[in-house]
Amino acid sequence: GAGVSQSPSNKVTEKGKDVELRCDPISGHTALYWYRQSLGQGLEFLIYFQGNSAPDKSGLPSDRFSAERTGGSVSTLTIQRTQQEDSAVYLCASSFIDSLGYTFGSGTRLTVV
């Protein structure tokens, strides 16, 4: 596609439920990144994919968070047993592996009630 596509754009879920967020990067971009922006906070790195592998998972806040990427394309970020502190905007970005230019998606706003 023309840009990085994220879905859903908004998600309201009950505490304790699992949610799955999707990121469809720009075609051909081999690097994919997930970030989180909590209300009133700065951007926080979560995980980075190079192809289908994730060399850096250091930003995942707990073992309730996991992410995968298949076919070197679409990535899903899964949050199990959601908590209210998980409420945030989850942003995805992609780039060519040898490029430092990032393109951001428009984000998924997650609200846990």
Add this chain to the structure above:
Amino acid sequence: KNEVEQSPQNLTAQEGEFITINCSYSVGISALHWLQQHPGGGIVSLFMLSSGKKKHGRLIATINIQEKHSSLHITASHPRDSAVYICAVYGGSQGNLIFGKGTKLSVKP
């Protein structure tokens, strides 16, 4: 101490004013990004710099690698420039950006 510091945190300007937002960083970097985030909106990458100066329309970004400092300038500011401007540095090996906390700019007509 944050690895990426921005100043000011908040900035209010009158339409037409020249605006400067500063970014200092403490880590070695390969590149620095200036990002723009509109209220409720996504993030747009304005510039990526590894040296010198770049200009796009009314926006100018400069970087001094020796001093570990970058500035974003907006000439002839306009209310539509109101947004949060975020400085982010690419630290290198693991591919992730390190973000500043952002500067919230409000341009009054």
